[in-house]
Amino acid sequence: MKNYKKGLLAVMVLAAMSSMAATSNIIKVTTFDDENGENLNQCSLREAIETARKNKSFGGCNVGNPNNGQTDYIQLEAGEYLLTKGELVPLNQIVIEGKSRFNYDSKNLLTQKFPAYEDIRTTINAQGKSRIFNTSRSEANFIVNNVRLTGGMAEDRGGALYLGGAFTLNNGAIENSQAKVAGGAIYSVAHNMSKKTLLVSSLVQGNVAPKGSVVAMDCIGNLGDTQPEIVFQQSSIIQNGSSTSNSVMDFCGNAKVELTANTIAKNQANPSTGSIIRAISQGTERLSAFSSFVLTSNTIVENNAASTYYYDNNGTKAWYFNVLAYNTGGKSCRYLNNAVPDNSQKFVASNNAFELAAAQCDLPESVLNSTESFLQNHDVSSYALGTLLSALQTKSAYNLYLPLYYPKAIGSGFDLINLGLDGCSDADQRGILRITDGTLQLSPTQRNTCDIGSVELMNLTAADMADITNESLTALQDKYQNTIDALKKDIDDPDYAEYKVANQDDLTKYEAVLSALKNNLKYRAVYFDPFPASLPQEESVNGSAETRQIALNADNYTVTTSPIGIGSEITVSSTGEASIVGNPPHDLHCDWDAGIKQIVIYRTSGATTAPTEYGFCKYTLKQKTGSQAESSGVVRVAFKNMTPVAKAAQYTISPSNNLSVTVNNLLENANDDGDGPVASMPAGKSVWHKNEEGQIIPIRFTKIPAGLNFEAEYSGSCPASYLKETCYGGKITFSVKNGFSQFDYPVEYSVIDSDGIASSNAILTLKNTAKNTNSSSSGGGSMGVFGLLALIGLGVYRQRRLSK
Structure with missing residues (x-):
């Protein structure tokens, strides 16, 4: 299954739009x-x-x-x-x-x-x-x-x-x-x-x-x-x-x-x-x-x-x-x-x-x-x-101010449109990419192929898309928020006043999408915009020979969706109906979200897909007015587990509490929101790894300093990838073996989700508030000959600076 090239208008020389941008x-x-x-x-x-x-x-x-x-x-x-x-x-x-x-x-x-x-x-x-x-x-x-x-x-x-x-x-x-x-x-x-x-x-x-x-x-x-x-x-x-x-x-x-x-x-x-x-x-x-x-x-x-x-x-x-x-x-x-x-x-x-x-x-x-x-x-x-061909059209905004001829579809006999081949120019005279490499499994007769001549007329084509996976939902929201912040900054910047109207238009759209997204976060969902890779319908301007594209957006086209299923491949019947080979049962959902203006694809079980397994969805675009052209495409997705996140944290130990501390909930410094917030999780699914008794034990200590003891409320075997190690959960108490220690203790840990994926390591710092008053303190606290040499070197350095 081929993907369409992205971008419908090269307006050719957009690169020349500011060849001077790189220099002042x-x-x-x-x-x-x-x-x-x-x-x-x-x-x-x-x-x-x-x-x-x-x-x-x-x-x-x-x-x-x-x-x-x-x-x-x-x-x-x-x-x-x-x-x-x-x-x-x-x-x-x-x-x-x-x-x-x-x-x-x-x-x-x-x-x-x-x-x-x-x-x-x-x-x-x-x-x-x-x-x-x-x-x-x-x-x-x-x-x-x-x-x-x-x-x-x-x-x-x-x-x-x-x-x-x-x-x-x-x-x-x-x-x-x-x-x-x-x-x-x-x-x-x-x-x-x-x-x-x-x-x-x-x-x-x-x-x-x-x-x-x-x-x-x-x-x-x-x-x-x-x-x-x-x-x-x-x-x-x-x-x-x-x-x-x-x-x-x-x-x-x-x-x-x-x-x-x-x-x-x-x-x-x-x-x-x-x-x-x-x-x-x-x-x-x-x-x-x-x-x-x-x-x-x-x-x-x-x-x-x-x-x-x-x-x-x-x-x-x-x-x-x-x-x-x-x-x-x-x-x-x-x-x-x-x-x-x-x-x-x-x-x-x-x-x-x-x-x-x-x-x-x-x-x-x-x-x-x-x-x-x-x-x-x-x-x-x-x-x-x-x-x-049409008559030679005078220059106008519809042809980029370049007089040209439009090919005509005559319905019977030979015309210059859709020869069923590729090999023509990559873009037509107006800069519109001639997208001829799409695989349309549900409607192969709608495939756009090369026209003869300088102008390519486009027909509405819903693209078949492959190899799409879910991404971190926190990263997705951050991406939208970063774009919104950048747009606001540009709108307030007088150096970008030229772009204010366009930026404000984009800002309004992105703010609406982010707001709608936050209210509809589906667990391990793929959020797919069907418009960028598809081809728009091209229609006459007021009955003239000139044409314009009917812009691909939710204002001009309705979007309907339906799941095909989960499996390795699909078959398409002679009537254009798609099904999974073997037609196995599935829990796949494909929904058009009018607020986000995207197709949301997810599984009710929240399960990932196997390496050779995919979710297949059908979507249909239909023009709301004019010719009411219609086209359907297939989206193939894979669901993967997002890596959980462990964050650095700090707790205090002091002589007053015998250099010990009990952390009631270390998981407050971790999350697995990349897959989706807890509220979006399927019923019965846990965020974190559990032991056989059903106790949550996702914490894996990867480095414990010498001289530090700890006790955990729960423990058990880590999942398969770390089977020989012990994982912990519940309240965890840390205590220093040497009551005279005056040093901090960095503890390196990670967290493991219910699918057995571990986060990157993070540092949990036990901050010691004891004052450095005991020069004989052990536990790594004595200065030693190297510390003494360092102080001597520092003194020599200061003397040299003063002498200058």
């Missing part, structure tokens, strides 16, 4: 003006980049990271930074952070959870006067998060970005930039594989160049092929190029290209000779035989060019779960010069949607005629685009 050495830009040292009262973006290079203040900027070779972090605010003094030239490793796109005062419209994800708030605009960034000579590596780059202009290459080093754009955009030679948005001169260009969850729109309106590159450098690595993930590349452009994405050299979960649509190139994606060797524009092109889960439609994907026999091609169809002006995939594709090339294509019968895609015979079931592709020539 942030250069804060305080003006939108493009200054260059003329104003010491303000820090501009240009001055911040120069400050990072010099490691000392420039203009009005504070010093960032003062250590040479370390990354500098530059913080921008919401607004538009207009470049008037030319391109920006990073000369060392920097991270430029725009205003966060997360709003903790609101919930995400897609997931119905905090925080909301909003449109880009920070823009750098070159106003068509210059390119934006140039690292072609410095080869500096830099990262840009949450920033729109727009209005770049180059007389030659790289309208927005001319890159000689590694570059990453997270949650940003490159818009309306142009180059008069190549690389309208990006031009790469990377000469080795360490200079990766990475775009994640970003919008690339309205960029134009004669060659490579979105990306182009040097083909030869350092007397050999360049080694560009281009990775676009979960991004929208739309409406780039023109009817005079030769290409939109132009690759050469020893290129390593990965396109994953992107929408590439409505781009344009010359309808007679142009390509949207061009990957061929031609003259000096050489494409290495060692290049590679991996396309996974992309939607590549409605582009207009002679060839949408133009390729030759150079390099390895691996295409998985892409829609490459419905393009106009020519073919969706075309082999070099319209020739028959070379059958010997390395080309793997699996579960793609092509217009094969319409001869819209040239593929090698080895791909078309593969007999391997997992290497089959799908001909969509007989389906109109509108049958399988």
Whole structure:
């Protein structure tokens, strides 16, 4: 039984949500003006980049990271930074952070959870006067998060970005930039594989160049092929190029290209000779035989060019779960010069949607005629685009502000949804994890599997969960209380004011759960939240093509439960009913607790389970409104004994009581509350180990000091693991053999519960109040030669200090 991966939304780049959280050495830009040292009262973006290079203040900027070779972090605010003094030239490793796109005062419209994800708030605009960034000579590596780059202009290459080093754009955009030679948005001169260009969850729109309106590159450098690595993930590349452009994405050299979960649509190139994606060797524009092109889960439609994907026999091609169809002006995939594709090339294509019968895609015979079931592709020539996909949706909060297409479930015939396979991208374009590895024993037909294209539509799926055990109920309560305390602290902290609304929402929930939990502690119970590992239902937004998740919580779904039983495994009938093999009797309970909002699983006997034995429960989630979708899952649990706790304690002995003390109840310093409070125990079950007479004898002394006697009211054999030892209970009297002793006596003990599990050792200290007035006292009290030497050494030490 597999477990589902946890976490339904990656919002991809949540890691980039604060790449600066780990450092306080942030250069804060305080003006939108493009200054260059003329104003010491303000820090501009240009001055911040120069400050990072010099490691000392420039203009009005504070010093960032003062250590040479370390990354500098530059913080921008919401607004538009207009470049008037030319391109920006990073000369060392920097991270430029725009205003966060997360709003903790609101919930995400897609997931119905905090925080909301909003449109880009920070823009750098070159106003068509210059390119934006140039690292072609410095080869500096830099990262840009949450920033729109727009209005770049180059007389030659790289309208927005001319890159000689590694570059990453997270949650940003490159818009309306142009180059008069190549690389309208990006031009790469990377000469080795360490200079990766990475775009994640970003919008690339309205960029134009004669060659490579979105990306182009040097083909030869350092007397050999360049080694560009281009990775676009979960991004929208739309409406780039023109009817005079030769290409939109132009690759050469020893290129390593990965396109994953992107929408590439409505781009344009010359309808007679142009390509949207061009990957061929031609003259000096050489494409290495060692290049590679991996396309996974992309939607590549409605582009207009002679060839949408133009390729030759150079390099390895691996295409998985892409829609490459419905393009106009020519073919969706075309082999070099319209020739028959070379059958010997390395080309793997699996579960793609092509217009094969319409001869819209040239593929090698080895791909078309593969007999391997997992290497089959799908001909969509007989389906109109509108049958399988929505129209291109404009950017909105429901699609993370990335225009995209939604697949349609058509009910009969072929569609792009749930192919019954895995191997697509781990997350779809919206950051929703494509959870395809769940085992649904009760409803296998509801299993979510890979969709073709960049968007994955989810159906309600109650996850099968295995290997869950009960945990200490005291630790569970402490966990909730610690979370509550932390939330209260953050709410009162002005440095966390941004998160106050979200934290208050969490606090209200956690306080309600802890209060309900304290009122319903079941002995050795498993408390299981069915929502985090399950998949939500996804439904249309007001009848439109856009969808949103119906958040998994008790407000949106009812939860019903029933025990299956206790045993080693279950069987499922053809009608979906589960039972334990052999159907033995059981005492298992599975209850939905509306206060705690969790499923409580326990045994009325309070017994543990054997090593190969489990408790099995069925639970069902049902949507309260809308489609009223329903799904059932199985939870497999094991019950184990929690270790009891012995605590340190102190009792007084003195000459007045003959250096003795009677401890009436040593167990007041111990508990077994991890299994549950005494009030929750099943009838007839004891907390502690007993002797044959039924007397409670859980105390095991592991170390008794020499010179100390003790007597116990009850005694008997310890349980199996300690069978050769004696355990004690009732009143215990300790007495010192030497009536002149002036020393404390530490007694090491543990306690054993009724299931034979012992606690860790604790120290019971008998504190002696006798004064040290008898230098001849025995019992370990004489100073001896070593004590005398210690005092002499102390005196010498003091003299040395005084002499100084």
